[in-house]
Amino acid sequence: MVLNNIEHLLEKYENGDTTLQEEAQLRAYFEQEDIAPHLEVYKPLFAYFKASQDDTYTKDIPLKTKKTNMYSWLTVAAVAVLMLGFYFKSSQNVTTIDNDLGTIQDPQLAYNEVVKSLELISKSLNKGAATVGYLESYNTGMATVGYINELEQSTNIIFKNKN
Incomplete structure (x- = not known):
């Protein structure tokens, strides 16, 4: 049993x-x-x-390591350095903007600077206009397609009248 x-x-x-x-x-x-x-x-x-x-496990298990503690202090120090850098850079930019408004006292010098800037803009725009010059040939092709549509309409009129 x-x-x-x-x-x-x-x-x-x-x-x-x-x-x-x-x-x-x-x-x-x-x-x-x-x-x-x-x-x-x-x-x-x-x-x-x-x-x-x-069976038993007799070795000690370390619960904390000094490496992670050092790593956390290192990250705190890095964040502090970055924040100080941003603070001093932003306070430096505020003082330079307040003092220098970008105005030129000599009218002839101001005129020359404006001309230089406009010439630079004009060159950039002319480069862009040269690269889109092929659009004119596209417009010509579309006009030809328009003529084909007119021819198709006239043939439809002819065939409708015959039926």
């Missing part, structure tokens, strides 16, 4: 349907010396579980 019960529990164990109490019964059975010959293959499995329960 005990052997049938053990075989039934082993079948449930292989299917993953056993409870903790049933697994404890299996472990107790395989710890004995008297085991059925056809069940000897299961003995090392349950002996392994018993041996693995006795």
Whole structure:
């Protein structure tokens, strides 16, 4: 009767349907010396579980490392340096804008600077206009297509009158 019960529990164990109490019964059975010959293959499995329960980890586990602490201080220092740099650069720009409005006192010099700027803009615009010169040929092609549409309309009129 005990052997049938053990075989039934082993079948449930292989299917993953056993409870903790049933697994404890299996472990107790395989710890004995008297085991059925056809069940000897299961003995090392349950002996392994018993041996693995006795294993313990004895090394210390470090919870904090000094490296991460140093890393956090390094990031705080980097952020502080960046913020100071932005602050001093922005305060320097405000003072230069307030003092220098970009006006030129000499009228002739101001006129020459405006002419230089307008010539630079004109050169850039002329370059752009030269690259879109092919659009004129596109317009010519579209006009030709317009003539084809007129020809098609006239043929439609002719064929409609014949029907």
